[in-house]
Amino acid sequence: STINLAVIPGDGIGPEVIAEALKVLEKAVAAEGVVLEQTHYKLGAEHWLATGETLPDEVLADLRTQDAILFGAVGAAPGDTRIPSGIIEREMLLKLRFSLDHYVNLRPSRLYGTVGSPLANPGIIDFIVVREGTEGPYVGNGGSLRTGTPHEVATEVSLNTAYGVERVVRDAFRRASTRDRKHVTLVHKHNVLVYAGHLWKRTVEAVAQEFPEVTHDYLHVDAATIFMVTNPSRFDVIVTDNLFGDILTDLAAAVTGGIGLAASGNINMDRTAPSMFEPVHGSAPDIAGQQKADPTAAILSAVLLLDHLGYTAAARRIEAAVIADVETRDGGARSTSAVGDAIAAAL
């Protein structure tokens, strides 16, 4: 069989880490007789500077015909004033997530060994965050009045629908039901964000009825950040909105050894469009092109991609190779491609 894979390497370290992910992915599927048919797309800050394009309609239409998307990272250097702030993020990355209805933003957090954690006693960390990906404060529904004057008013609207919340909450419970601890924690701030918060809370109570084997609890987002550093072992499956999920998953990545290891999937569970897999880290322009970036997060994103497409045996083999590699790391510097080579060799 064949996987039609769209590849968007992007900016900065994106191309370097994606090259390693493809190296490993290709070898893993080849062993099962699967052909990886790649189509590479030039998109991102560099491409915008060259062409003024963020995500043309034809490219989006073409991406829809693929089985999955492997995404590197996008974003200009922080000091680069040629690019209006956030334009690539919103008109390209977020546009992909919203257009392709990536409502499950899946971000696993696992501590491999204790080497990398900034916590003194991290304990066993193994949870997943199911972040809503198509609603909340990310909908782009804001505005400003009297901009630039002393009378300016700027708004941002968080939009939450029963439809959108229910499908992602159900996904979280379904994932929890397949895990050892079978526990879902809803994170929100319903004592302040009453309307959105109560929709989330009521939805969790309702969906929980369908999964009697899954337990659940609730944490305000501020309290959740405390547990993330004092007792991350308490988490099994976290379900939360788009913005709280953004914040919690960066923090989770940090406590499990850094965003060099954090993978994510932007998943359309209804399969009405291809899902997209990307490292949580950004384009890190400061170290780009120097073979300094850790490709592990990109490789683990390829694992999530294989899982989503049903190639679970290949996924498990890459995962095992990654774990073996990570657990023997001694902090010595290896080039991006050396890490990719080592993991590919261990397959």
Place this chain on the structure above:
Amino acid sequence: STINLAVIPGDGIGPEVIAEALKVLEKAVAAEGVVLEQTHYKLGAEHWLATGETLPDEVLADLRTQDAILFGAVGAAPGDTRIPSGIIEREMLLKLRFSLDHYVNLRPSRLYGTVGSPLANPGIIDFIVVREGTEGPYVGNGGSLRTGTPHEVATEVSLNTAYGVERVVRDAFRRASTRDRKHVTLVHKHNVLVYAGHLWKRTVEAVAQEFPEVTHDYLHVDAATIFMVTNPSRFDVIVTDNLFGDILTDLAAAVTGGIGLAASGNINMDRTAPSMFEPVHGSAPDIAGQQKADPTAAILSAVLLLDHLGYTAAARRIEAAVIADVETRDGGARSTSAVGDAIAAAL
């Protein structure tokens, strides 16, 4: 002279920790010939259960006549279904912050010794968060349509004004200008929350002109949580919106040894109404009435209160006594009043 002090002990551990704060406060100001004239107000979840009152207009009017408010904690036990979720928080605590125009929510984070930090290598941590207190997603401007049906839509609106952002940003720069490192970090998410984010960013750029001796940088909120656990020493003064400030200060409290030590001030810098000082922790109903709560956060809140009222000598003396006490803690259990006694004795 006399300090007319409103005392709102509240629920759970509130009364216990406030008793110790008053013990220390009273002794510290008495040494300077200042009389502490206390008026105690019964407010909170218990009071609501007994009377149905959250914050009656007459009480609010009376509070306005006081010099300052010392606040314990409010909130019902998590399982208590008699109290509609969040009603005390919003109609009492947040109503106080908004009505009394507490636009500077000041939350210092300092690591005393390294004993309590969950971080393996915390380094020197000494920063303050200037959290906006009267705007943002906390304004209560949300709604829900077709509530409880599959077609429900729930919204939350973040409101941000040039007036509101500028005064808190200026306060942050002013505070930074009196500190050693003189550095302000704006935390927001302007690549997604474009309108609010750009108002904050433009305001910081503009106000920075008035403080040429103060440097500044910017972090997205997700990145800020990473630095909070990998390099908290990098922070000097953080200025941020109401919701991001809520999240960051709980995380900051955790990395500096827990919310048993985290103090806060809800400050009206224009002095058009009394400011309010409260520990960051909540009412902790599970340990209430058992003399198990740490009163240090309440005592340090009294320090912020004295600073605000201009009694800086008394403030420094309490602070020194707290630091001496905290740095000699050996993890052994002491009762709430034993901690208060020890700090009072050390004055």
